[in-house]
Amino acid sequence: MTTTVAPLPSVRGSLKADAPLAPLVWFKAGGVAQWLFEPKDVEDLCDFLARLDPKVPVMALGLGSNLIVRDGGVPGVVVRLGKPFAKVEQVDATTLRCGAGASGILVSSTARDAAIAGLEFLRSIPGTVGGFVRMNGGAYGRETCDILVECDVVLRSGKRVTLALDALAYTYRHSMLPEGAVVVSAVFRGIPGDPAAIQAEMDRIAAAREESQPLRSKTGGSTFKNPAGHKAWALVDEAGCRGLQLGGAQVSEKHTNFLLNMGDATSADIEALGEEVRRRVKEKSGIELEWEIQRVGLLADHAAQENRVGVKK
Template sequence: MTLTFDQTAVRGKLTANAPLAPLVWFKAGGHAQWLFEPKDLADLQDFLRALDPAVPLMALGLGSNMIVRDGGVPGVVIRLGKAFAKVTKVDDVTLDCGGGASGILVSSTARDAGIAGVEFLRSIPGTVGGFVRMNGGAYGGEVKDILIDCDVVLRSGELVTLGNADLGYTYRHSQLPEGAVVVSARFKGRTGEPAAIQAEMDRISAAREASQPLRSKTGGSTFKNPEGHAAWKLVDEAGCRGLTLGGAQVSEKHTNFLLNTGEATSEDIENLGDEVRRRVKDTSGVDLEWEIQRVGKRP
């Protein structure tokens, strides 16, 4: 569909045919028909109020757990910038976090404030908006354990506050309304000593460094852990460690990670993931579910 905008109607940055590969961890994929980076909350609300409800809409964080297909993403992709990346202490155990804030910023702010219980966010390469949407988790913690509530801008432009129970959290999933953009969230931890909090963050960082291919073009955990199973073990037992397809490869270091070894297309990466799923089904009878979000059109 042809989509045009009056650039003077927004105060943020609105870009047509914007390449998304530089914005995602896999460094592969097509363009956004339009990319909107709002200046502030009011700019985002005004934009959504004026946007035709039929236009597809997607929020993009750090792009760490996402395959952007080579045919690109139709409609509008919204990316929250610095105006949405602040983290402030509310009280002795609570943080108010912007939807664009990184897990590293949230966890380090918590450490400085003597708030324990959110150290696991240090290990998730994403933003608060993505954590809230996907019930992000690692190393024994997940967002549903610390979220009090969140502010979201609905597709209509209306700002609403949703409590933890409103999100219907399950494993790596929420019932956040379609097209909603998380602009802030309140996380509650517990009192702790900054030195002990830092020690736990260091432990998590060391564990990640030892077990995950952090210096590669990857998308994080590829498949959800099925009930009673570890996804990586199923992939390994299916003989997929190091398996390649085009420029994509199953990591030899951690088999639940896919890699772009250089010039992989998103189609290479997704097809490799589907081949892994087929082999796991054949060997174990288990249907692996994608954890990585796959968006856009195939070429």
């Protein structure tokens, strides 16, 4: 995918061309990143973005759990935050500062050890803090907007800013985070709690998730947003889509709001299956399901054309 325009800035972290993304996402399908950047620290990220040609698109990647990477790959730079961004520190009796690369399990476990309640729901979300902040991630009746105090973000310009909760203008699974911005940390606040009770709630959530979701499959998590007054899985089921297959992709028989890669699915298979489910639900109930899973990159048949515009090291 690597072609022309301007050299990329030097980095202290890792910068790879034509990096396969399928191994980094839960569906285990999709194309390459034109460039994959894993910064050494926040300063490395700020410096890189400040010197990067403004025309080059930038996308942040977490655990890849709620993502379809299209088969034609992702133009520009994909930023993946690794261990330097995965620290969780206690600020006060009820507050944690969490790196954007920290998992929900790490955050909720740290909160438990600090006797901070209210963050247990993060245990059930298969993602990182950066994704929670961007998408107002939530589960079991709680959302990121219920616990976020503020977040630190590196803008596309390379400037690091702190955004308060109100600046993100959260709605259901959506924020107004600026285009190309990368979340680097967030401050979450809970309430005083008993570690044993917190652990019990985390165990309850983990058991419920294990029972109802296809956790050991190649999946992308919840596929569609719940329409007002409805559950997406019920609408999919009522439309006769349980177990529906297209190519190597299938609607889960265990939880119908999950799509599965049965082994050899392309991202085109998965996305087309999702669109067929949307069509059938619309036909059956009149309700138009909205994608919750993010779909990024180029369709395979568009990739060659798009390759005419790119960057080189």
